[in-house]
Amino acid sequence: MIESVLDALLEPAMLLDGSGRVSVANLAAQERLGVWVIGRSYVSVLRQPALLGPVEDAYSEGTSGIARFVHSSGQVETLFEVSISALTEAGEGTRHVLLVFRDVSDAHAGESMRRDFVANVSHELKTPLTAVSGFIETLQGPARNDAPARDRFLGMMAQETARMNRLVSDLLSLSRLEGQSRRRPTEVVDLVGVISETMGTLRPGADTNEVQIVTDLPDSAAMPADRDQIIQVITNLVENAIKYGRQPGVVTLSLAHVAREPVIKGPAWQLSVRDAGAGIAPEHIHRLTERFYRVDTDRSRAKGGTGLGLAIVKHIVNRHRGRLRIESVVGQGTEVLVTLPAA
Ligand SMILES: Nc1ncnc2c1ncn2[C@@H]1O[C@H](COP(=O)(O)OP(=O)(O)OP(=O)(O)O)[C@@H](O)[C@H]1O
Numbered sequence: 451m452i453e454s455v456l457d458a459l460l461e462p463a464m465l466l467d468g469s470g471r472v473s474v475a476n477l478a479a480q481e482r483l484g485v486w487v488i489g490r491s492y493v494s495v496l497r498q499p500a501l502l503g504p505v506e507d508a509y510s511e512g513t514s515g516i517a518r519f520v521h522s523s524g525q526v527e528t529l530f531e532v533s534i535s536a537l538t539e540a541g542e543g544t545r546h547v548l549l550v551f552r553d554v555s556d557a558h559a560g561e562s563m564r565r566d567f568v569a570n571v572s573h574e575l576k577t578p579l580t581a582v583s584g585f586i587e588t589l590q591g592p593a594r595n596d597a598p599a600r601d602r603f604l605g606m607m608a609q610e611t612a613r614m615n616r617l618v619s620d621l622l623s624l625s626r627l628e629g630q631s632r633r634r635p636t637e638v639v640d641l642v643g644v645i646s647e648t649m650g651t652l653r654p655g656a657d658t659n660e661v662q663i664v665t666d667l668p669d670s671a672a673m674p675a676d677r678d679q680i681i682q683v684i685t686n687l688v689e690n691a692i693k694y695g696r697q698p699g700v701v702t703l704s705l706a707h708v709a710r711e712p713v714i715k716g717p718a719w720q721l722s723v724r725d726a727g728a729g730i731a732p733e734h735i736h737r738l739t740e741r742f743y744r745v746d747t748d749r750s751r752a753k754g755g756t757g758l759g760l761a762i763v764k765h766i767v768n769r770h771r772g773r774l775r776i777e778s779v780v781g782q783g784t785e786v787l788v789t790l791p792a793a
């Protein structure tokens with residue numbers, strides 16, 4: 451009877467008998483914690499003091515409690531919150547203890563991600579803020595009557611505040627994107643027109659860095675898309691190719707039609723941005739779309755980057771139900787491919 455009741459629970463549960471042995475482990479417990487636990491003493495099964503203490507109390511005092519338990523199998527660690535209840539059978543006086551495990555790994559990961567996020571944002575804002583307050587002090591003191599120095603400091607202050615502005619607008623973009631991730635864009639946009647228009651704003655930056663942008667585009671490419679978001683994607687990918695590519699050098703931007711994209715399961719447009727720069731080592735590639743992730747933080751920061759660009763690109767591509775792929779060979783260059791459904 452008790453076996454069937456516990457098996458009906460989705461969460462792992464174990465019943466410990468009067469002698470401290472596991473008498474019942476439900477299906478979920480056998481699956482997630484191992485079949486071998488049945489018949490063994492709880493001390494050898496649980497082994498973590500944080501959990502053993504409350505179980506001992508349940509036996510000796512008849513108390514209930516909650517404890518944390520970390521289960522590792524292979525590479526994966528699962529964090530459980532365990533509820534411990536003492537059950538005393540009427541008349542008999544023997545004490546049993548019921549353990550129910552709740553998987554709290556996701557909630558816990560979310561919490562630490564939020565903490566990291568706040569720490570990152572604060573750090574990214576603190577650096578330019580400290581610089582600006584330093585410049586203000588200098589302008590109030592030593593540089594008060596030195597006109598050329600004043601101009602130089604004001605220039606640097608403008609640069610630092612521009613960086614803070616960019617960071618804040620990137621953060622706002624990200625949170626807006628998270629809010630609308632389930633709403634697909636409906637407006638029909640000509641991708642070729644959007645690309646040509648965006649090139650106008652990107653060319654001056656490319657010229658300054660002696661980078662030539664070569665495009666290979668069809669006559670038109672209609673698809674349902676959010677125009678401003680597509681501009682953000684193109685801008686970040688081309689800016690990255692300019693910043694981290696070869697200077698002087700060439701960046702190639704091309705757009706091709708795919709009759710049937712296997713994952714999208716239909717016709718698609720594939721946008722490719724390719725540079726011939728230093729490339730990215732394979733261990734970094736899958737992490738590039740994490741917020742604030744940069745291969746070389748100092749280099750990126752020196753170029754005005756905050757490491758949010760590809761995180762934004764990834765969100766936008768997801769919202770368009772598309773795919774993002776980064777291919778890179780160290781020493782040869784990088785190609786970023788964005789595939790978007792054409793219908
Ligand atoms: N084409 C590329 N070649 C080499 N490394 C790249 C390339 N594109 C991106 N990276 C690496 O990926 C990191 C993350 O890129 P991302 O666009 O997210 O941030 P960023 O360019 O540093 O800053 P932001 O885009 O916010 O201005 C970069 O810091 C860089 O290390």
Ligand SMILES: [Mg+2]
Nearest residue numbers: 686690759760
């Ligand atoms: Mg970028």
